[in-house]
Amino acid sequence: MTAAATPDETPVAPGGRPADTALETIQREMTTFARRARALAGRLHPELSLVSYTLLGHLEERDGRRATDLAAHYALDKSTVSRQLSALERAGLIERRVDPDDHRVQVLHLTESGRHALDRVTERRRTAFRERLADWPEEDLLRFAAYLERYNAWPVAGPDGDRDRAVPGGTYG
Amino acid sequence: MTAAATPDETPVAPGGRPADTALETIQREMTTFARRARALAGRLHPELSLVSYTLLGHLEERDGRRATDLAAHYALDKSTVSRQLSALERAGLIERRVDPDDHRVQVLHLTESGRHALDRVTERRRTAFRERLADWPEEDLLRFAAYLERYNAWPVAGPDGDRDRAVPGGTYG
DNA sequence: GTTGCTGGTTGCACAGTACAACTGTGACAA
DNA sequence: TTGTCACAGTTGTACTGTGCAACCAGCAAC
Numbered sequence: 001m002t003a004a005a006t007p008d009e010t011p012v013a014p015g016g017r018p019a020d021t022a023l024e025t026i027q028r029e030m031t032t033f034a035r036r037a038r039a040l041a042g043r044l045h046p047e048l049s050l051v052s053y054t055l056l057g058h059l060e061e062r063d064g065r066r067a068t069d070l071a072a073h074y075a076l077d078k079s080t081v082s083r084q085l086s087a088l089e090r091a092g093l094i095e096r097r098v099d100p101d102d103h104r105v106q107v108l109h110l111t112e113s114g115r116h117a118l119d120r121v122t123e124r125r126r127t128a129f130r131e132r133l134a135d136w137p138e139e140d141l142l143r144f145a146a147y148l149e150r151y152n153a154w155p156v157a158g159p160d161g162d163r164d165r166a167v168p169g170g171t172y173g
Numbered sequence: 174m175t176a177a178a179t180p181d182e183t184p185v186a187p188g189g190r191p192a193d194t195a196l197e198t199i200q201r202e203m204t205t206f207a208r209r210a211r212a213l214a215g216r217l218h219p220e221l222s223l224v225s226y227t228l229l230g231h232l233e234e235r236d237g238r239r240a241t242d243l244a245a246h247y248a249l250d251k252s253t254v255s256r257q258l259s260a261l262e263r264a265g266l267i268e269r270r271v272d273p274d275d276h277r278v279q280v281l282h283l284t285e286s287g288r289h290a291l292d293r294v295t296e297r298r299r300t301a302f303r304e305r306l307a308d309w310p311e312e313d314l315l316r317f318a319a320y321l322e323r324y325n326a327w328p329v330a331g332p333d334g335d336r337d338r339a340v341p342g343g344t345y346g
Numbered sequence: 347g348t349t350g351c352t353g354g355t356t357g358c359a360c361a362g363t364a365c366a367a368c369t370g371t372g373a374c375a376a
Numbered sequence: 377t378t379g380t381c382a383c384a385g386t387t388g389t390a391c392t393g394t395g396c397a398a399c400c401a402g403c404a405a406c
Contacts, residue, residue: 018315019311019314019315021318022314022315022317022318023302023303023306023318025321025322026302026306026318026321027298027299029321029322029324029325030210030321031210031223031227033206033207033324033325034207034211034223035223035227036325037203037204037206037208038207039248049393050204050207051393054204054208066353067353067354068354071353075212076394077394077395077396078353078354078355079354079355079356079394079395079396079397080393080394080395081354082353082354082355082356083393084393102352102353102402102403103401103402103403104352104354104402105352105353105354105402106353106354125200126196126197126200129199130196132324133196133199133324136323138191138192138195140320141195141196141199142191142192142195143316144195144199144317145194145195145196145198145199145202146198147313147317148198148199148203148206149198149202150309151202151206151305151306151317152205152206222361222362224362239384239385240384241383241384249362249363249364250363250364250365251385251386252363252364252365252366252386252387252388253362253363253364254385255384255385255386255387256362256363256387275371275372275383276384277370277371277372277383277385278371278384279384279385347406348405348406349404349406350403350405351403351404351405352401352402352404353400353402353403354399354400355398355400355401356399356400357396357397358395358396358397358398359394359395360393360395361392361393361394362391362392363390363391363392364389364390365388366387366388366389367387367388367389368385368386368387368388369384369385369386369387370384371382371383371385372382372383373380373382373383374379374380374382375378375379376377376379376380
């Protein structure tokens, strides 16, 4: 899945209609991006995987969430979340406090260190994105953002519409 | 990283300017998409991982490539490619023939079975994308496609501009 | 209490990946 | 011819993210 800039892969218009070509392109480019996202995260902030970053970001916005909430939200297995959180706690980025009302649940909180790490990474990502999109006219940025939101708003699995189920066996791509 | 449709995550405009908000949104939504892509592939065609699909697709367009070409193109380690190709060959989807001119290299070819598998998966993906984008006006499709191409055309690593370096340790998100 | 539900952890298996060491082949020079 | 070096690909090892299943601990309802 090559960048569109290289003449290496010629998008084939299957139906001949422009909309079909666009569909192919969207599919192809989205796949390209997906393959690159992890790598981007790896280069940009090796200390914080994309999952960790995501979970951390979630906790920043919604402090006091439970592990189960995160698992449900991201449609990750609770064991996966548990392990991720363990790592984050081990790294001192979050705290797990037992809920006094229900000793089964853990209430999750960002530590100061976690907040700082998140801020650093966010800033680095923001800079990278800003640089990458520097020469885009504002109008295009707004439209692109709107398209992406609209695209992602599509319910991907289940009635919830907010789950992106991960798949056994790691990365798949 | 929640879908924009849910009121769960409020995009914060850091600078207050619309373009900044758009930047945040793009970053967030691209990340969302990246997390979902593998899952999409897993649901859509569990028999063909996104990597395999990508490699197979590459071979369809450029028959007779060498493993090293693929490794360079996708910036994967040759060992990774080697194992992926082994799996594909074991599944009967590709053939590895020794280059008569240089017995070190293997020339890669899709088998009939491989072509069919690829076609099936491509069709399934196309259908999914088509369904997902069914109610988009053609104009938006074209623009969205153009934006994505433009976005991905950005050189991600190295002077080549066509490498998306994978990262040790699997998925990263 | 006993039974059942729920939140979380742990054991296990598996896929994708990189790095390093290795094998086999080719190329080129002394 | 014989080294020597370079290159293509495989294999061994280690690591990460992931799910499933089994499990433990606390809560609730009977």
